[in-house]
Amino acid sequence: MTECRWCGNKFQPCKNSQKYCDECRSDPEVERAMERKRKQLEREKKANKRNDRQKKExxxxxxxxxxxxxxxxxxxxxxxxxxxxxxxxxxxxxxxxxxxxxxxxxxxxxx
Known part of the structure; x- marks a missing residue:
């Protein structure tokens, strides 16, 4: 059992990475927060790819x-x-x- 990060209720997660209970996951605010986090991770990945490129001698x-x-x-x-x-x-x-x-x-x- 883990605690929901949004409402604090205890719930049984389906995956190890699940942070919110089923009621909160359907909440529009939580969905927007998860989408922002997803976009942030994508931006960080792109930035890392840009930095990994070899510079021309x-x-x-x-x-x-x-x-x-x-x-x-x-x-x-x-x-x-x-x-x-x-x-x-x-x-x-x-x-x-x-x-x-x-x-x-x-x-x-x-x-």
Missing amino acids: KRCLYCNKKLDPSSNRQVWCEKCRINGYRDTRALYMRKWRAKHRAAGYHPRVTD
């Missing part, structure tokens, strides 16, 4: 060594970060200058 774009990123946006290792940033910035500026030269843009020179 990242490599530094500059030296091609294995990279253990501290964020999902990191693309360079610590040693290559300055060089990588400098090269990326230089490439951006080359494109920017070419675009503005083609458009005939001339900055005003003030004395």
